[in-house]
Amino acid sequence: MEALPGILQFEPILSKRVWGGTRLHTELGKAPTANIGESWELSGVEGHISKLLSGEDLNQLIERWGASFLGEKVVEEYGNQFPLLFKFIDAAQDLSVQVHPDDAYAQKHHNSFGKTEMWYIMHADPGARLIMGFKPGVDSATYLQALDAGTLADILHEVHVKAGDAFYISPGTVHAIGGGILLAEIQQTSDLTYRMFDWNRMGLDGKPRQLHTAHALEVMNLEPVSTKLEEQVLTESERLIKQSPYFTTTVLRFNGKLSRDHSRLDSFVVYMCVEGTATVQVAHERVQLKRGQTVLIPAAVATVELYGEETSILVVSVP
Numbered sequence: 001m002e003a004l005p006g007i008l009q010f011e012p013i014l015s016k017r018v019w020g021g022t023r024l025h026t027e028l029g030k031a032p033t034a035n036i037g038e039s040w041e042l043s044g045v046e047g048h049i050s051k052l053l054s055g056e057d058l059n060q061l062i063e064r065w066g067a068s069f070l071g072e073k074v075v076e077e078y079g080n081q082f083p084l085l086f087k088f089i090d091a092a093q094d095l096s097v098q099v100h101p102d103d104a105y106a107q108k109h110h111n112s113f114g115k116t117e118m119w120y121i122m123h124a125d126p127g128a129r130l131i132m133g134f135k136p137g138v139d140s141a142t143y144l145q146a147l148d149a150g151t152l153a154d155i156l157h158e159v160h161v162k163a164g165d166a167f168y169i170s171p172g173t174v175h176a177i178g179g180g181i182l183l184a185e186i187q188q189t190s191d192l193t194y195r196m197f198d199w200n201r202m203g204l205d206g207k208p209r210q211l212h213t214a215h216a217l218e219v220m221n222l223e224p225v226s227t228k229l230e231e232q233v234l235t236e237s238e239r240l241i242k243q244s245p246y247f248t249t250t251v252l253r254f255n256g257k258l259s260r261d262h263s264r265l266d267s268f269v270v271y272m273c274v275e276g277t278a279t280v281q282v283a284h285e286r287v288q289l290k291r292g293q294t295v296l297i298p299a300a301v302a303t304v305e306l307y308g309e310e311t312s313i314l315v316v317s318v319p
Contacts (some may be wrong), residue, residue, distance in 0.1 A: 004068055004281030008296045010050040010058070010210045013040035013124050018204050021092025023123070023182050028088060028292025035204070038089050042270060044082030048134035055315060058082055064073070071299035072192040074318050083318060084247055085115075086270060086294055087185040088122075091177040096209065097131060097152060097197040102171035108193055109215070116248060117187030118242050119315055122274050122291075125180030129158045129236045130167065133174050133225040140217065147213065152197040157224060166229040166241050170220035172310075184272050186316055188246050194219065248254065252306070252313045260304040260315075265297050267295040267317040269304075276311035280304060289313070 006266060011032055017037025020147065024030040030039050043050045045057055051057045052276035062082060068076045074083065092292070107113075119130075133145070138155050156174070159167075168174050175194065178184065184193045194212035203209040236304035237254040251274075252258065262269055271280060278289045282301050289295055297304055 001200070004065055004298055004300055006285045006297065006301050007280055007287045008052065008061070008174060008298070009287060009293070010042055010052055010296070013043060013048055013050065014070050015040065016204060018201065019091055019093040019095050019179070021090045024088060024292070027123070029181065029290065030292070036090065038087050038094075039292075040085065040087050041272065042082075042084070042086040042296060045085060045191050046097045048191070057244075065163070065298065068300040069268060071265070071318065074186045074268070077318075081189065082268070083189055083191050086272060086314065087187075087296040088099040088292055089177065089181075089183050089185055091181045091183075093179045094199055095177045096195045096199070097156065097174060097176045098172050098193050098195050099174050099216050100169070100190075100194065101192060101215070101219045105171075105219055106190065106314075110192060110194055113188045113190040115188055115192050116169070116171055116244060116246055116277055117185055118166060118168045118244075119177070120184045120241070120248075120249075120251070120274060121161050121163055121181060122161055122184060123182040124161045124165075126160050127160065128180040129160045129178045130181070130229045131156045131174070131176040131178065132167070133157045134160050134222055136224055138222055140222065143222070145271070147197065150200055153199075159228065166225045166231075168229055168244065169227060169241050172207050172219050173225050173227060174220050177228075180242075184274055186247055186249055186272075186314070188206055196220075210311070238315075241314075245319070246250040248317050248319045250315045252311070252315060254306070254308050254311055256308065258306040258308065260306060261302065262299075262304060263302040267316050268299050270316045271295050271297070272316070274312050274314055276309055278308040278313060279305060
């Protein structure tokens with residue numbers, strides 16, 4: 001039987017968006033296409049399954065290797081479904097104001113996972129901001145009145161950001177990425193988004209994009225929310241960003257050599273390079289990892305060696 005690979009790198013799936021820009025190409029080295037807003041680095045979403053350069057896709061790898069690939073506890077929880085979705089996002093303009101459902105609502109209405117996600121800011125223009133929830137005192141009547149008048153922006157809460165900031169967006173949190181931001185996104189395997197407001201603009205087809213007002217009303221949280229994450233020191237080189245029910249995310253910041261022990265995780269591990277460059281080595285396999293690139297380490301791999309230069313890497317596993 002063919003040996004389980006130690007390091008896997010997939011072809012990015014690039015998506016045009018009305019708000020997309022050029023940074024995924026100019027800064028992260030993705031294909032030079034206009035208005036690219038998202039690079040899906042690793043996806044098990046139906047219709048958007050990640051593939052290796054060889055053409056074999058993520059589902060085929062999971063079917064072949066099972067728990068050696070995903071981890072025993074991951075298979076117990078999710079079966080052969082890859083549970084997380086990894087993206088880089090370039091917002092040249094503001095994204096739509098949106099909200100996501102939780103697992104229960106998504107299962108009932110869409111037979112899908114819900115959508116919990118986190119963002120790590122890689123670049124922010126001066127003055128760039130995120131929308132995170134509403135200003136105090138907003139109720140459903142206030143929301144509907146502002147929506148009807150096209151003035152929703154007046155009741156939304158804004159948070160100014162800088163590179164290195166991280167945010168956790170629970171289901172029900174109204175949010176939007178503002179223009180001038182490049183970020184890494186980690187989320188549940190789900191493509192469910194309820195669009196609430198799109199800045200009165202047209203889509204790529206010249207028509208207004210669909211809004212999902214009824215669903216949004218049922219799932220959104222009207223109370224002010226706190227979403228910014230504070231890093232916790234784990235070691236000299238590693239900080240915990242978020243421990244959630246769906247993913248654990250840390251950030252490694254290092255120069256030189258770093259050894260990683262994965263033996264107790266019982267989960268695949270994903271490395272997303274957000275700054276600098278690194279060499280990832282498992283036994284005799286080596287992969288160069290540049291800013292904006294992503295690799296997956298199967299669950300059966302116990303030890304990983306990293307060699308970096310002014311490197312920052314997001315490390316993600318299933319808890």
